[in-house]
Amino acid sequence: MNIQNILLGHGSGGKMSHELISELFLHYFDNQILQNQTDSAILTVNNNKLAFTTDSFVVDPLFFPGGNIGKLAVAGTVNDLAVSGAIPMYLSAGFIIEEGFPFQQLKEIVKTMGEEAASAGVKIVTGDTKVVNKGKCDKLFINTSGVGVLPDKFAGISLGENISAGDKILINGEIGAHGMTIMAARNDLKINAPIASDCACLNMLIKEILDAGIQVKFMRDATRGGVATVLAEMVKGKKFGLQIYEKNLVVEDGVRGMCELLGFDSLYVANEGKVIMVVPQNQAEKALKILQNHPLGKKGTIIGEITTENPGKAWLNTVIGGKRIIDMLSGMQLPRIC
Amino acid sequence: MNIQNILLGHGSGGKMSHELISELFLHYFDNQILQNQTDSAILTVNNNKLAFTTDSFVVDPLFFPGGNIGKLAVAGTVNDLAVSGAIPMYLSAGFIIEEGFPFQQLKEIVKTMGEEAASAGVKIVTGDTKVVNKGKCDKLFINTSGVGVLPDKFAGISLGENISAGDKILINGEIGAHGMTIMAARNDLKINAPIASDCACLNMLIKEILDAGIQVKFMRDATRGGVATVLAEMVKGKKFGLQIYEKNLVVEDGVRGMCELLGFDSLYVANEGKVIMVVPQNQAEKALKILQNHPLGKKGTIIGEITTENPGKAWLNTVIGGKRIIDMLSGMQLPRIC
Numbered sequence: 227m228n229i230q231n232i233l234l235g236h237g238s239g240g241k242m243s244h245e246l247i248s249e250l251f252l253h254y255f256d257n258q259i260l261q262n263q264t265d266s267a268i269l270t271v272n273n274n275k276l277a278f279t280t281d282s283f284v285v286d287p288l289f290f291p292g293g294n295i296g297k298l299a300v301a302g303t304v305n306d307l308a309v310s311g312a313i314p315m316y317l318s319a320g321f322i323i324e325e326g327f328p329f330q331q332l333k334e335i336v337k338t339m340g341e342e343a344a345s346a347g348v349k350i351v352t353g354d355t356k357v358v359n360k361g362k363c364d365k366l367f368i369n370t371s372g373v374g375v376l377p378d379k380f381a382g383i384s385l386g387e388n389i390s391a392g393d394k395i396l397i398n399g400e401i402g403a404h405g406m407t408i409m410a411a412r413n414d415l416k417i418n419a420p421i422a423s424d425c426a427c428l429n430m431l432i433k434e435i436l437d438a439g440i441q442v443k444f445m446r447d448a449t450r451g452g453v454a455t456v457l458a459e460m461v462k463g464k465k466f467g468l469q470i471y472e473k474n475l476v477v478e479d480g481v482r483g484m485c486e487l488l489g490f491d492s493l494y495v496a497n498e499g500k501v502i503m504v505v506p507q508n509q510a511e512k513a514l515k516i517l518q519n520h521p522l523g524k525k526g527t528i529i530g531e532i533t534t535e536n537p538g539k540a541w542l543n544t545v546i547g548g549k550r551i552i553d554m555l556s557g558m559q560l561p562r563i564c
Numbered sequence: 565m566n567i568q569n570i571l572l573g574h575g576s577g578g579k580m581s582h583e584l585i586s587e588l589f590l591h592y593f594d595n596q597i598l599q600n601q602t603d604s605a606i607l608t609v610n611n612n613k614l615a616f617t618t619d620s621f622v623v624d625p626l627f628f629p630g631g632n633i634g635k636l637a638v639a640g641t642v643n644d645l646a647v648s649g650a651i652p653m654y655l656s657a658g659f660i661i662e663e664g665f666p667f668q669q670l671k672e673i674v675k676t677m678g679e680e681a682a683s684a685g686v687k688i689v690t691g692d693t694k695v696v697n698k699g700k701c702d703k704l705f706i707n708t709s710g711v712g713v714l715p716d717k718f719a720g721i722s723l724g725e726n727i728s729a730g731d732k733i734l735i736n737g738e739i740g741a742h743g744m745t746i747m748a749a750r751n752d753l754k755i756n757a758p759i760a761s762d763c764a765c766l767n768m769l770i771k772e773i774l775d776a777g778i779q780v781k782f783m784r785d786a787t788r789g790g791v792a793t794v795l796a797e798m799v800k801g802k803k804f805g806l807q808i809y810e811k812n813l814v815v816e817d818g819v820r821g822m823c824e825l826l827g828f829d830s831l832y833v834a835n836e837g838k839v840i841m842v843v844p845q846n847q848a849e850k851a852l853k854i855l856q857n858h859p860l861g862k863k864g865t866i867i868g869e870i871t872t873e874n875p876g877k878a879w880l881n882t883v884i885g886g887k888r889i890i891d892m893l894s895g896m897q898l899p900r901i902c
């Protein structure tokens with residue numbers, strides 16, 4: 227790998243991140259669990275399966291319509307566990323705080339974390355606080371790691387090994403709200419858009435789907451890199467492809483306006499409360515109903531399906547009748563959105 | 565709590581940290597596991613006990629004699645698991661990297677983490693990378709969280725509930741090396757001291773002690789806040805006290821010189837490879853021999869004992885025949901040593 231310096235794109239969740247992960251971390255931390263590159267690591271401890279995951283949050287600004295860094299830190303890790311089929315149980319919280327940070331803001335963030343954890347049914351059981359000199363970090367960074375119990379019957383979800391042609395692809399609602407909200411909230415842009423982050427813990431929604439007996443074959447939350455990156459990753463190197471329909475993607479007017487104004491493609495914009503699910507064709511309508519009956523899935527849609535054609539490729543059927551390939555985000559679309 | 569702004573002292577591991585933890589985190593993240601305030605959270609999952617812990621590392625400089633931030637990040641979390649009596653098994657690694665950070669340095673740090681994890685018998689199974697704009701963090705911060713299996717028979721170690729008068733207090737060697745090495749390594753000091761960090765994974769050493777049937781009643785690694793803070797915490801609010809003997813504390817000449825030069829008390833200086841153990845009186849000599857036969861415990865000593873006198877207090881018997889109380893570090897002795 228011929229990298230001289232780390233660039234913003236290496237943290238984007240797109241192609242450059244993948245390159246860094248593959249050639250650096252997978253090389254030196256070589257083990258099968260990590261090689262699987264699932265949202266959560268799947269551990270076997272005393273014959274029980276556990277899911278284990280970590281995320282650092284550096285979002286700027288710390289407070290935004292729909293949430294704050296604390297809500298994001300809880301929801302992000304809860305969702306990484308939940309999309310693995312696990313029941314999220316325990317979180318850690320590591321704070322890196324800039325000297326001089328207002329205590330009231332920290333209190334509000336910590337309070338939000340407590341509330342969000344309680345409503346998701348998880349406990350924050352261990353933590354760490356580091357304070358660095360003024361100017362040595364930007365206000366506040368939070369790391370959360372999480373542990374969940376993974377029922378044996380759901381152990382295959384995160385690898386997606388059972389995906390087959392004809393399976394339907396669902397999402398629980400509108401896309402792009404988180405990323406565009408963060409953009410709008412940045413002081414230097416002075417945009418006052420009527421949009422809010424979709425940041426939310428999805429574990430209860432996912433539990434309803436699984437409890438209903440839907441044979442979920444794959445799930446992933448569409449965060450950094452957006453829906454496009456999840457779709458591109460899902461088919462990469464596989465014997466199947468997929469196609470989705472632009473008309474089935476819900477984009478709120480405010481988000482669409484922001485995207486047009488700033489030249490973003492909503493398919494690549496981060497969400498923090500959206501899960502993409504692959505389910506058998508004959509269960510798709512049932513799954514959709516469950517989504518739509520849940521407050522976090524009201525605008526859920528079936529966005530497309532797995533295909534035998536174009537193996538390894540994800541295609542978008544546009545509203546004007548065109549077709550284009552969905553590739554992974556290359557480099558950085560938007561820094562520090564989570 | 566009447567705090568206006570977060571100060572460096574809130575991340576010191578001393579009194580101000582304790583205040584922040586008690587009044588903020590314990591309040592909003594209220595649950596019994598966290599309330600126990602053990603080095604690792606003790607979880608019960610499917611009737612098995614697990615230890616779970618997290619630490620963020622912000623050490624400055626990133627490279628120092630005896631290690632680098634990567635070695636520290638692995639050893640710190642492995643040790644937090646091991647002193648709980650758990651067998652460390654899995655780590656997560658979350659990187660926050662400043663844009664422009666040299667790839668070669670990152671590679672060296674990641675390589676060290678891989679080697680350190682391998683030699684400690686743990687796997688780094690999940691990770692996350694965030695890159696922030698130049699100037700928004702200081703080079704590199706790493707969070708590691710860890711999961712270990714806790715045999716039922718060792719579940720009481722982290723709470724120290726079986727400590728009783730007469731028990732002996734041991735340490736596996738010289739103190740203060742890590743903190744003073746970091747001080748010496750800071751460019752702005754231009755001190756060239758012949759000392760190196762003691763940074764090391766202690767799980768194999770601890771395993772030897774436990775495997776030998778030593779009934780360890782309490783263990784803690786003496787990191788931020790040093791040996792003094794561990795001792796003060798150990799007796800705080802308890803019906804027993806403790807006394808230690810200054811003559812039994814090993815301080816290397818280089819560390820002693822640095823401490824004298826800069827006005828530090830080695831008892832409060834951070835270590836990254838030192839564990840304090842409380843064992844029954846009749847097993848103390850056996851435990852000491854095991855320590856001394858291990859490469860990481862060659863300079864181990866019995867430093868003192870648990871007493872019925874002075875409940876709640878830790879006393880130091882000085883070499884010149886005096887006695888003084890050992891209190892928790894108040895505020896910040898030395899920022900960013902881990």
